[in-house]
Amino acid sequence: xxxxxxxxxxxxxxxxxxxxxxxxxxxxxxxxxxxxxxxxxxxxxxxxxxxxxxxxxxxxxxxxxxxxxxxxxxxxxxxxxxxxxxxxxxxxxxxxxxxxxxxxxxxxxxxxxx
Amino acid sequence: xxxxxxxxxxxxxxxxxxxxxxxxxxxxxxxxxxxxxxxxxxxxxxxxxxxxxxxxxxxxxxxxxxxxxxxxxxxxxxxxxxxxxxxxxxxxxxxxxxxxxxxxxxxxxxx
Numbered sequence: 001x002x003x004x005x006x007x008x009x010x011x012x013x014x015x016x017x018x019x020x021x022x023x024x025x026x027x028x029x030x031x032x033x034x035x036x037x038x039x040x041x042x043x044x045x046x047x048x049x050x051x052x053x054x055x056x057x058x059x060x061x062x063x064x065x066x067x068x069x070x071x072x073x074x075x076x077x078x079x080x081x082x083x084x085x086x087x088x089x090x091x092x093x094x095x096x097x098x099x100x101x102x103x104x105x106x107x108x109x110x111x112x113x114x
Numbered sequence: 115x116x117x118x119x120x121x122x123x124x125x126x127x128x129x130x131x132x133x134x135x136x137x138x139x140x141x142x143x144x145x146x147x148x149x150x151x152x153x154x155x156x157x158x159x160x161x162x163x164x165x166x167x168x169x170x171x172x173x174x175x176x177x178x179x180x181x182x183x184x185x186x187x188x189x190x191x192x193x194x195x196x197x198x199x200x201x202x203x204x205x206x207x208x209x210x211x212x213x214x215x216x217x218x219x220x221x222x223x224x225x
Binding site for chain 2 (some may be wrong): 004006031033040041042043044045048053056058091093100102103104105106107108112
């Protein structure tokens with residue numbers, strides 16, 4: 001068990017470009033979450049998967065954002081036509097099934113849109 | 115984050131105890147969590163408590179829950195400089211999947 005892994009750690013992109021981030025959860029965890037964190041704020045929920053099914057999406061997740069979890073293993077988060085307001089830390093977390101199972105977070109991908 | 119509130123900053127001397135406080139608004143919160151975040155890193159789970167418990171102790175950490183007042187605290191005994199970080203309180207509701215986080219308390223431990 002190597003924990004939740006995210007790639008890349010840092011991404012700098014120009015406004016208007018598309019970016020894709022990857023998350024590999026802890027292997028036996030069937031729940032996967034994406035959060036966004038801006039400076040001085042706590043993490044904000046974006047979306048949640050149980051196995052391959054995307055069960056919940058926050059209203060923060062605009063049409064430019066899409067997340068997938070094919071085969072219920074790793075997940076990708078894509079942002080199309082990036083804007084400067086998308087600059088943030090994108091955190092992935094996973095957990096096992098069951099009430100109250102704590103979320104285990106990766107180290108995040110820091111996105112800077114110039 | 116608006117349903118979970120924390121004070122933004124706390125400074126303590128090395129060796130003293132630290133107490134970080136959190137209040138939440140939703141009485142249906144079932145589990146409450148404390149996470150630690152160091153600069154440039156993700157969130158590390160410290161401890162969590164089920165809402166039918168009053169207290170949980172884990173080595174230097176003590177969590178106290180006052181469900182009536184919707185108040186949660188994290189006490190760190192014998193605080194060390196390595197404890198300097200941002201501490202987040204989070205709650206999950208009976209009907210939800212996602213954790214709701216506070217804005218975090220920045221703990222500074224001075225020698």
